[in-house]
Every structure is written in C-alpha cells, then in structure tokens.
Amino acid sequence: MSTDRVTLIVPAHSEFARTVRMTAAELASRLGMSYDEVDDVRLAAEEAFVYVCECVEPSSDIRFAFTVGDGMLGIDVGPLETSGGPRGDAPAETYAEFILRSICDEFSIEREAGRCTLHLVRRAGARAGDDGA
Amino acid sequence: MSGRQERRLVWDKARTRELFYHLREYDDEESRDELIAMYLNLVKYLASRFRNRGEPIDDLVQVGTIGLIKAIDRFDVSRDVEFTTYATPTIIGELKRYFRDKGWAVKVPRRLQELSFRVNQSVDYLTQQMQRSPTIQEIAGHLGVTPEEVLEAFETSEAYNFVSLESDRGNEGGDSFSILEYIGKDDQLMGVIDDRTTLASAVRFLSPQEQRVLYLRFFQGLTQTEIANQLGISQMQVSRLLRKTLRSLREHIVMEEA
Numbered sequence: 001m002s003t004d005r006v007t008l009i010v011p012a013h014s015e016f017a018r019t020v021r022m023t024a025a026e027l028a029s030r031l032g033m034s035y036d037e038v039d040d041v042r043l044a045a046e047e048a049f050v051y052v053c054e055c056v057e058p059s060s061d062i063r064f065a066f067t068v069g070d071g072m073l074g075i076d077v078g079p080l081e082t083s084g085g086p087r088g089d090a091p092a093e094t095y096a097e098f099i100l101r102s103i104c105d106e107f108s109i110e111r112e113a114g115r116c117t118l119h120l121v122r123r124a125g126a127r128a129g130d131d132g133a
Numbered sequence: 134m135s136g137r138q139e140r141r142l143v144w145d146k147a148r149t150r151e152l153f154y155h156l157r158e159y160d161d162e163e164s165r166d167e168l169i170a171m172y173l174n175l176v177k178y179l180a181s182r183f184r185n186r187g188e189p190i191d192d193l194v195q196v197g198t199i200g201l202i203k204a205i206d207r208f209d210v211s212r213d214v215e216f217t218t219y220a221t222p223t224i225i226g227e228l229k230r231y232f233r234d235k236g237w238a239v240k241v242p243r244r245l246q247e248l249s250f251r252v253n254q255s256v257d258y259l260t261q262q263m264q265r266s267p268t269i270q271e272i273a274g275h276l277g278v279t280p281e282e283v284l285e286a287f288e289t290s291e292a293y294n295f296v297s298l299e300s301d302r303g304n305e306g307g308d309s310f311s312i313l314e315y316i317g318k319d320d321q322l323m324g325v326i327d328d329r330t331t332l333a334s335a336v337r338f339l340s341p342q343e344q345r346v347l348y349l350r351f352f353q354g355l356t357q358t359e360i361a362n363q364l365g366i367s368q369m370q371v372s373r374l375l376r377k378t379l380r381s382l383r384e385h386i387v388m389e390e391a
Contacts, residue, residue, distance in 0.1 A: 018288060025284050034266035035256055036357045039372050042287070043379070050383065095335075099379060102351040 006066040012053045020049045020064060024075065027068050033124045040103045041073060041122050047103075048077045048118055051096035056080060071124040078117035144171060144217065153210045168205050169198070175217060176201050179224050193228060199246055200227030206254065245289045251276055252286040253369045260368060266358045335382050343378040350375055 008023050010016040024045035028038045045064070052062050067074035100107045106121035149171070155164040173194075180193035204220035255275050259267035273280045336344060342364075349355045349363065350371075357371045364371070 022284065022288060025287065026281070029269035029280050029284060032268050032270065034268050035260075035272065035368065036266040038269055038284075039287070039357060043376065047379070095382065099351065102354070 003067060003069045006068065008064040008066070009061050010049075010064070012056050012058060012060045012062050014050070014053065017046050017049050020045045023064070023066070024073070027066050028073050028122070030068065031071055031073060031124050033073075033122075037122065037124060044100055044103050044120055044122065045075060047096055047099050048075065048120060051100075052077055052080060052118065073122050075120040075122075076117050077120070079112075079115035080117070081115060144175075146215070149216055150210070153208065153216070156205075157210060165205060169201060172201055172205075172216070172220060173198070175220065176224055179221065180228060183228050188231075193231070195243060195246070196227055196231045197224045198243060199250065200224035202247055202250055203227070206250070245286060248276075248278065248282060249286040249289040252283055253367060256369055257367050260358055260361075266356065266368070339378060339381060343374065343381065346371060346374050347378050347382075 006023070006027060008020065010019055021042045025038050025042045028041040033041065049062065049064075056062065062080075063078065065076040067076070097107070097109075100118075100120060103122075104120045105123045106119065108119045110117045110119055149168070152164040152168050152171075155161040156168070176197035177194055180190060180197045183193055200223045201220060204216070204223040207223075208216055208219050252272060255272050256267060259271060259275060263271075267275075269280045269283050273283045276283070336347070339347065345364070346360060349360045350357070355363070357368050357375070361368045361371045366374075
C-alpha cells in the first residue's frame with residue numbers, strides 16, 4: 001500500500017474536536033483497524049487537539065498532517081510556535097504526554113528552529129504503550 | 134390522564150407477540166420498526182408526564198424512544214410479562230436520566246440514535262463471536278450500513294454518554310478501588326506516577342470505577358475489549374467511561390494549574 005497524506009487545518013476551538021476525531025477515525029478505519037484501535041486513534045487525536053489548543057492563541061489554526069501507510073497512521077500536529085507551544089513541564093502537558101504515550105505506538109515532540117510538532121503513530125494490530133509510558 | 138386517553142393506550146397483544154416472534158426468529162427489521170411505531174404512543178404518553186420541566190416535548194419523545202428501542206431489543210418473549218409492563222420503567226428511566234444529567238448537548242436524529250444503539254450491540258456480539266475487537270468494516274457489514282455510518286454512530290454515542298454512565302455508576306456497588314493504592318504496591322508504576330504528582334492528586338477526584346478503568350487501560354495497557362470482559366460491561370461503555378474519565382482528569386489538572 002502506498003503512503004497517502006491528508007492535511008486538515010482547523011481553528012483552535014473546542015467545537016472542532018469532532019472534526020479532528022472523525023477525520024482520524026475515518027483514516028484509521030480505512031486501514032482496517034479494529035474498533036478498539038479506531039477508538040484509541042479518536043482519543044489520541046482529541047487529546048492532541050485539546051493539548052495544543054491550550055498552548056496556542058485562540059485565534060490560531062492548528063494543522064493536522066495524517067500519514068496513511070501500510071497498517072500505520074501517523075499524525076503530526078503543528079508546527080507550533082514554541083513560545084506558546086508545549087514546554088514539557090506544566091502538569092497539563094505531563095498529563096497529555098502520559099495519555100498520548102499510553103495510547104500511541106510512538107509519541108514524540110520535535111523541536112526545531114523555534115517551532116515544535118507533536119508526532120503520533122498508531123499501528124494496526126499493535127498493542128500501544130507496550131514500550132512503557 | 135383522562136379516560137379517553139387511557140382508552141387510546143391499548144395495543145394489539147397478538148400482533149405484538151407475532152412481531153416479536155419474527156424479530157427474534159428472523160432478525161426481521163421490519164417487525165422491529167413496526168413495534169417501535171406501534172408503541173410510540175406509550176412513549177408520547179410517558180414523555181408528557183415530564184412536559185412541565187422546561188424541555189420541548191419533541192426532545193422528550195426522542196429520549197423516550199431510546200428507552201423503547203432498548204426495551205424492544207432486550208424484552209424476553211418467553212417470560213410471562215406484557216411488553217408494556219417491561220417497557221414502561223425502561224422508558225421512564227431513560228427520561229429521568231435525561232433530566233439528571235445535562236450531558237445531553239446535541240439533538241440527534243432518531244435514525245442515528247437507533248443506529249448508535251445497534252452499533253453498540255453489534256460490537257458486543259461480534260467481539261463475542263470473533264473473540265477479538267471487530268473492524269469498522271465488519272460492524273458495517275453485520276448491520277448492512279456503510280463504515281461512515283458506523284463512525285457517525287460512534288460520534289452520536291458521545292451525545293448519549295449519560296445513558297451508559299448512569300448504569301456504570303449503578304454497577305459500582307461496593308467497589309472501593311483506589312488507583313493510588315494499586316500503584317503504591319508496584320515500584321515500577323510508582324516511578325511512573327512519581328513525576329506526576331498533579332496527576333496523582335487529580336486521580337483522587339475520580340470514582341472507583343473510573344480509577345479502575347484508568348488503571349487497567351493506561352497503567353496495565355489492557356485493550357478496551359479486555360477491560361470490558363474484566364468489568365462485565367460493554368466495549369462502548371468502556372470507551373465512554375475512558376473519555377469521561379480523561380475529561381474529568383483534564384479539568385482537575387487545569388483547575389490546579391490556574
């Protein structure tokens with residue numbers, strides 16, 4: 001299966017959480033993920049969205065870049081200005097990272113040139129979080 | 134209720150039995166639809182008992198209809214009980230939950246309400262049959278709908294989260310589970326939560342069942358299906374419970390930060 005990319009740009013308002021969840025769920029479903037896995041993807045997309053919404057100005061847009069590969073869904077959220085982006089020390093951030101690490105097969109925050117991007121991966125048939133939180 | 138109204142609330146018992154027979158024997162959707170249409174006036178009557186509470190009657194009928202559908206799907210035809218006797222408390226229960234929980238935020242078309250309920254049942258059925266979590270395509274195939282409709286039904290179930298959460302609470306019983314006690318017994322897990330003191334304090338606000346689900350999913354790494362089996366609840370209930378638990382945690386953490 002070739003790798004496809006889908007980009008979604010949504011305003012940083014909570015009412016767009018549904019749009020993010022639905023897009024993520026639809027792409028996960030295309031990969032033949034199970035109900036459990038699709039729900040984890042929905043949860044991860046929502047957590048990432050809420051997490052990022054708290055870090056940016058309310059008037060900002062948030063960019064979701066979905067990578068649909070062979071049994072794998074990647075979600076890159078950002079880039080965000082690091083002045084407002086996650087710093088990794090506030091409790092809400094620690095919490096969000098804990099949840100995202102638990103339900104994704106990969107989770108990282110890449111920081112580069114004053115900007116940062118959340119990187120999430122979920123694979124079909126894998127048991128997320130096995131590598132520990 | 135006036136005598137005239139009472140006289141109208143009469144149903145054809147023989148036809149009801151016949152429809153239930155077809156529904157159970159042949160999984161006949163038309164019989165199910167006819168039963169829903171047939172007992173809709175029971176829903177309307179029961180909904181009218183709550184009409185002075187400031188909610189539009191159409192919304193109440195919509196809520197009551199969910200109770201009716203549940204009653205139709207759960208009614209045991211072999212028991213010597215009239216369907217109305219069985220359905221009435223289910224419908225009233227649904228209406229009471231509506232008023233108890235203001236989680237009801239979205240008006241959802243009846244078609245989607247029904248589909249959401251069927252998807253929920255289908256997930257449980259297929260999980261049992263296949264001994265694994267079904268894919269969206271498998272659920273869609275089982276119900277004869279599109280995968281997009283199944284996903285839409287998942288979203289719809291969010292609007293109705295109170296339906297299961299109320300029953301979840303009922304199932305708690307004497308549960309005194311404390312995630313912090315469990316974590317305290319496990320050095321490795323203690324290491325995980327040590328750096329998360331805010332998380333640890335936010336966890337204290339959760340109910341025992343919420344703590345148990347959180348522990349099983351995020352600390353033990355069990356899947357929703359495994360948690361559902363362990364707790365004796367449906368997969369979708371686990372999903373809703375997890376979502377509610379995470380929202381609650383997030384709120385407490387944000388409050389502490391403020």
